[in-house]
Amino acid sequence: MHDSLTPLSGFVLLFNMCVGEVIFGGVGAGLITLLVNAVLTMFIVGLMIGRSPEFLAKKLEPFEMLMAVICVLATPMSVLIFGCIAVVTSTGLSSLNNLGPHGISEILYAFASTSGNNGSAFAGLNAGTVFYTLTTSLSMLVGRLTTIIPVLAIAGSLAKKKFVPVGSATFTTDVPLFVWLLIGVVVLVGGLTYFPVLTLGPILEHFFMGMGKTF
């Protein structure tokens, strides 16, 4: 019944999944994504204050950053690439229950949910076809494994490192400034990655709905 939602309500669902379920209550690896975003934030803070970045008193080095970037980029890549394939092939389009921008929302939701959430869909999309069975299960594998493996690698690598003593120049994670920076990173990373496709889906649909245009 998600399909019956107005465009902006659907947008909120999509956005929450696209930023990696970082808001608690999401089904999936929400804490993982949030921790990885925190690592990214500390990296950016490190660049800004000209110190090698630290997180929880452990030094962040190229290996951790590589893993964090894989974690943050792999899911969107899987969602967008599979989504693109679905949008440009007639097999992908033939499953749609709604045409126009709402159709893009249906496809985006299916892949965003299989990659990062519980694998539900805007129920109108007929995901029982060979095409969607294969693509959604692949996107499920990519979404799960590229989140869990890199983050375990980060954990293992950080566990082996020595503690860095807290100094006067250490940027700690228990201050409001960190919270704002973290929110900024989450919104920018998720927003910039998905903004184009969200514009073509729910945002465009919202304006069409206001104009009374139907498909």
Place this chain on the structure above:
Amino acid sequence: MGVLKQGFIIFIIFSVLTGIIYPVFITTIVQLVMKDKANGSFIKLNGRIIGSELIGQKFTSSKYFHGRPSAIDYSGNISGASNLGPTSRKLIELTGSEINKVKVRNNLAPDVKIPADLVLSSASGLDPHISLQSALLQVSRVASERGVAREDLVKLVVKNTEKPQLGFLGEERVNVLKLNLELDYR
């Protein structure tokens, strides 16, 4: 070996806790405190279960009040919606034909406004309620079909109206199955 043993013991403890103790505890409490609700809020007639007050049923005879349209035709073993978005042409057409149906059935003038709940299907397809306005709109039809006074029926509808929970959650609504039961057996 230590880790395996620990893991095994925790597995056993949680299997018993979440698989046996918790469900038995909760089941016992609800069966003692709210048996009727826990079992599905069934409605009985002469000792026979004829429905649940939480699951809508389909009424087609014009002697009864009608519920909302259902994308799954009130099939009780599934639930589902139309899954048509707000810019769907099919949704507009469907709703238009529902509006016509309601107008023809109830002998309404073409320019009468129909409450939305009476022409749009619900998310589950099993909504047991209609709004008070939707019920009042059907009063004339039911009254003439049954040959009873309109005022009596309005009273019956008002009597069967449920208030919003806590005064602000939801709207005033009428349970269609209960209302129709009262029509037949009052």
